[in-house]
Amino acid sequence: MGQEKDEGWDMVYLENEKLKVAIQEKGAELTSIVKKETQTEYLWNADPAYWKRHAPVLFPIVGAVKGDSYRKEPGASGKSL
Secondary structure (H helix, E strand, C coil): CEEEEECCEEEEEEECCCEEEEEECHHHEEEEEEECCCCEECCCCCCCCCCCCCCCCCCCCCCCCHHHCCCCCCCCCCCCC
């Protein structure tokens, strides 16, 4: 396990014999999952030419909500599509 700064954020690196994972300390955002044997990256690389962010976990809400607020009704399962 290691800790470095990347793009201004503290990063934590975890690895074993198969994978190396990079995690931003702020928000615990996964930024990289690499298979060591093949050097295959499994997460978006945040290429600024397209979209310079990672955000692999966007749920339960994707995008903005009216008034920057959401309230789940009592008894609602939240599973309807």
